[in-house]
Amino acid sequence: xxxxxxxxxxxxxxxxxxxxxxxxxxxxxxxxxxxxxxxxxxxxxxxxxxxxxxxxxxxxxxxxxxxxxxxxxxxxxxxxxxxxxxxxxxxxxxxxxxxxxxxxxxxxxxxxxxxxxxxxxxxxxxxxxxxxxxxxxxxxxxxxxxxxxxxxxxxxxxxxxxxxxxxxxxxxxxxxxxxxxxxxxxxxxxxxxxxxxxxxxxxxxxxxxxxxxxxxxxxxxxxxxxxxxxxxxxxxxxxxxxxxxxxxxxxxxxxxxxxxxxxxxxxxxxxxxxxxxxxxxxxx
Numbered sequence: 282x283x284x285x286x287x288x289x290x291x292x293x294x295x296x297x298x299x300x301x302x303x304x305x306x307x308x309x310x311x312x313x314x315x316x317x318x319x320x321x322x323x324x325x326x327x328x329x330x331x332x333x334x335x336x337x338x339x340x341x342x343x344x345x346x347x348x349x350x351x352x353x354x355x356x357x358x359x360x361x362x363x364x365x366x367x368x369x370x371x372x373x374x375x376x377x378x379x380x381x382x383x384x385x386x387x388x389x390x391x392x393x394x395x396x397x398x399x400x401x402x403x404x405x406x407x408x409x410x411x412x413x414x415x416x417x418x419x420x421x422x423x424x425x426x427x428x429x430x431x432x433x434x435x436x437x438x439x440x441x442x443x444x445x446x447x448x449x450x451x452x453x454x455x456x457x458x459x460x461x462x463x464x465x466x467x468x469x470x471x472x473x474x475x476x477x478x479x480x481x482x483x484x485x486x487x488x489x490x491x492x493x494x495x496x497x498x499x500x501x502x503x504x505x506x507x508x509x510x511x512x513x514x515x516x517x518x519x520x521x522x523x524x525x526x527x528x529x530x531x532x533x534x535x536x537x538x539x540x541x542x543x544x545x546x547x548x549x550x551x552x553x554x555x556x557x558x559x560x561x562x563x564x565x
Contacts, residue, residue: 318347318348318545318546319345319346319347319348319511319546319547319548319559319562320346320347320348320349320350320382320545320546320547320548321341321346321348321349321350321547321548321549321555322350322352322388322510322547322548322549323349323350323351323352323362324352324388324549325549325550325551325552326341326552327352327360327361327362328361329552330361330362331360331361331362331364332361334365334376335376335379335380338376338377338380338382339380339381341380341382341555342380342381342382344555344556344559345559345560345562345563346382346548346555346559347381347382347383348382348383348384348385348386348545348547349377349382349383349384350384350385350386350387350388350414350508350545350547351373351377351384351386351387351388351408351410352387352388352416353387353388353389353390353393353401353404354366354368355393355397355400355401355404356388356389356390356392356393356394356401356416357388357390369404369407370403370404370405370406370407370408371407371408373408374407374408374409377408383409384408384409384410385409385410385411385412385545386410386411386412386414386451386483386508386545386547387405387408387410387412387413387414388414388415388416388453389401389413389414389415389416390415390416390417390419391415391417391418391419391432391435391436394413394415394436394439395435395439398439398442398443401413402442402443402446402448405448406446406447406448410448411447411448411449412448412449412450412451412481412507412508412545413439413443413448413449413450413451414450414451414452414453414483414508415436415439415450415451415452415453416453417453417454417455417457418432418436420432425462426462426463426465426467426470429462429467429470429471429474430470430474433470433471433474433475433480434474436450436452436475436480437474437475437476437479437480440476440479440480441479444478444479449481449507450479450480450481451480451481451482451483451507451508452471452475452480452481452482452483453483453485453510454468454471454482454483454484454485454488455485456485456487456488456491458471459488459491459493472502472505477504477505481505481506481507481508481542482502482505482506482507483506483507483508483509483510484498484499484506484508484509484510484541484543485509485510485512485549486509486510486511486512486513486529486534487510487512487514487521487549489512489513489514489527489528489529490514490521494529495509495529495534495537495538495541496530496533496534496536496537496538497537498541499537499538499540499541499542499543500537500540500541502541503540503541503542504540504541504542505541505542506538506541506542506543507542507543507544507545508543508544508545508546508547509538509543509545509546509547510547510548510549511524511546511547511548511549511550511558511562512524512548512549512550513525513526513527513528513529513550513558514527514528514529515527515528516528521550521551521554522554523550523554523556523557523558523561524548524550524554524557524558524561524562525557525558525561525562526557526561531561531565532565535565548562
C-alpha cells in the first residue's frame with residue numbers, strides 16, 4: 282500500500298479506485314443509442330468510507346454515480362477498508378444497494394488472490410461481483426521482463442479458477458507498466474502473455490499524462506478490455522482536472538471503448554473532482 286501511495290504521488294495523480302455516474306443516453310457513430318452507467322473507484326474516498334460508509338455511498342449516488350468499485354477488505358490491510366472485513370459480503374452488498382449503487386467489480390492484491398482465492402471468490406459472489414481485478418503485480422523496480430511474464434502466467438491460472446466460478450479476472454495498470462525494459466514496453470508484454478479469455482484488462486486513463494491514449498489500445502486490441510478508470514489531465518496546469526476539462530478526447534474514448542469491449546467506467550481521481558466529472562459525463 283505504501284508503494285501505491287508513493288507511485289501516485291510521483292505520478293501526480295490520485296490513486297485508488299471509484300463508482301460510475303447514472304445511466305445516460307449515449308450515441309456512438311453507427312450504433313443505436315444505449316445507456317451507459319458510470320461509477321467511481323473507492324480508493325480515494327477510503328477515509329470517508331471508513332468514517333461513514335452508508336453516508337459516503339449515498340453522497341456519491343446523489344452526485345449521479347450508479348456503480349461502485351470496491352477494494353477488497355482482506356487484501357487492503359492497514360487501510361480503512363480492513364474494518365469491512367468484519368462484514369459478510371451479503372451485509373456489505375446490502376449497504377451498497379441501500380445507497381442506490383451496484384458493485385460488479387473490486388480490486389484485490391496478488392497476495393490474497395494467491396493465498397485466499399477460494400475465500401475471495403466466495404466473498405465476491407456474496408457481493409454480486411462479477412469482475413475480480415488484480416490491482417497490480419507490485420513487482421520490485423528492478424524486476425526483469427521474465428518476472429512480469431511469470432506473474433502473467435500466475436494470473437492466468439487465477440483467471441482460470443475465477444472463470445469456472447463465473448467471475449471474470451482482470452488486471453489494472455499503473456504508470457509503471459508503461460515503462461520499458463530492454464527497449465520493450467512492459468504493458469505490451471502483458472498483453473502478449475495474459476490469456477485474452479481468462480484475464481481482461483482494466484485501462485488506467487491517467488497514463489495520458491505520459492503520452493498513452495486509451496483509445497489507441499482499445500482499437501489495437503479489440504475485446505481485450507473489461508473496464509476503465511477515468512481521469513483527465515491538464516498540460517497547462519500539469520495536474521489532474523475533472524473529466525472533460527483536460528486533454529482526453531472523451532467522445533473518441535467512448536467510441537473506441539466499444540471496440541475494446543469495455544463494460545464499466547469508474548472515475549478514479551481526487552474527491553474534489555467527482556462532482557464536476559459527473560456533470561460532464563452526463564452531458565456526453
